[in-house]
Amino acid sequence: MAKTWRKYENLILLDPELGAEPTAELIERFRSIVRDNGGKMVKSDCWGIRNTAFEIKHKTKCYYVMLEYAGEGSVSIEFARQLNLLDVVVKFQSIKLAENLDPEEFANIEEEIKEEVVPVAAPAPAEGNAEAATEKVAAEKKTEEAATEEVAAKEKTEEAATEEVAAEEKTEEAATEEVAAEEKTEEAATEEVAAEEKTEEAAEEEAEEK
Amino acid sequence: MGFGGKRGGGSRRKKVCRFCGNADIVLNYKEPLILNQFLTERGKIVPSRISGTCARHQRALATEIKRARNVALLPFTSNLQG
Known part of the structure; x- marks a missing residue:
């Protein structure tokens, strides 16, 4: 019996200065890696150039490509190996979406290609x-x-109700910057979270006494 | 004196898990704008006791936030000094 397939999702961060054509070629190369190893492309989606949340390899922008494919486990291993060899791949992340899939399920599936965004920061367009x-x-x-x-x-x-509660908390957070800091100030006298409730009780008692 | 009654003035609303309450919200690392709502200014994951997220969704949320951080869709930390 043939091996069951797995479905993977790869998010690849490419060098944004690569240019439109080399990027397209590279994506085609990724497809051929999957095909040559007996896998099947399910979906490809180019997000285009995005700002990264932090600097990676001295880059603040990256060209994001999402590839979804199915195949035996070895496909993903080979794919990751090939990605590691390329300098233009800034970073990538593979995620297993499903396993124990029947290869015949993918026999008639055609690759779904989402609109590809032309890289903006091409050298001299x-x-x-x-x-x-x-x-x-x-x-x-x-x-x-x-x-x-x-x-x-x-x-x-x-969820206006919950939002309000969240808003209240946010204002508290804003005042103290950090949740931990907030707790510390609130619980300056004691150290545990339970102590917070106690202080509230004390406040209540005071109110009652008054 | 805590006579077994309500504490905290009794005006506190019960927090509801936003993912249980609304099935439309996609919990996925590819949706950084949604995940961002569950991060503090410094980029820490907001604890479930603050956000009200249920245990099951909090686990999933943490996983997705960490995945998003890996591909620089969300920050590990803010650039604040100190």
């Missing part, structure tokens, strides 16, 4: 193209943000 690309990226980002904002707005209306 034509000005018009670069501007168009940046506009595109900006527009996409805006739509993304709008979507998340909508979600956030929904949550807010639905």
Whole structure:
């Protein structure tokens, strides 16, 4: 019996200064690595150039590529090995999405390719193209943000009660910067969390006495 | 004196897990804007006793935040001095 397949997801951070064509070639190379090792591409999604939350290898921006593929476990090992050999790959992360899958499930699946964003920071692109690309990226980002904002707005209306509580806590946090610091100041007299409640009780008692 | 009654003035609302209450919220490392709501200014994961997240979702949340940190979608720490 043939081995069961697993489904993996790879998020790859590429050098943003690589340029449009080499990036596209590289992504095609990733696909061929999966294919040559008996795997099957399920999905590919180029997020484009994004700011990173921190500096990685002296880079503050990276070109993000999401690849979803299925295959035997060896595919992911080989894929990771190949990624490690490439200098233009700043970082990558593989995640196993599912296991014990039947290879026949993927026999008729075609790769789903999401719109690929042209890298903005290409070395010397034509000005018009670069501007168009940046506009595109900006527009996409805006739509993304709008979507998340909508979600956030929904949550807010639905869970106004919990939000209020959270808001109260946030103001507390803002005052003291850190949760730990907050606790420390609150519990200056005692050290344990339980002590917090005790102080509240004491406050109540005082109120009652008054 | 804590006569077995309500503590803290009795006005405190019960915290609800936001992921249990709303199935629309996707808990995934690819959604840093949602995960960001569960980080402090310094980038620490907010404890469930503060956020009200249930144990099951808090575990998942921690995993996803750590995954997002790995690929620089979320910070490990802020750049604040001190």
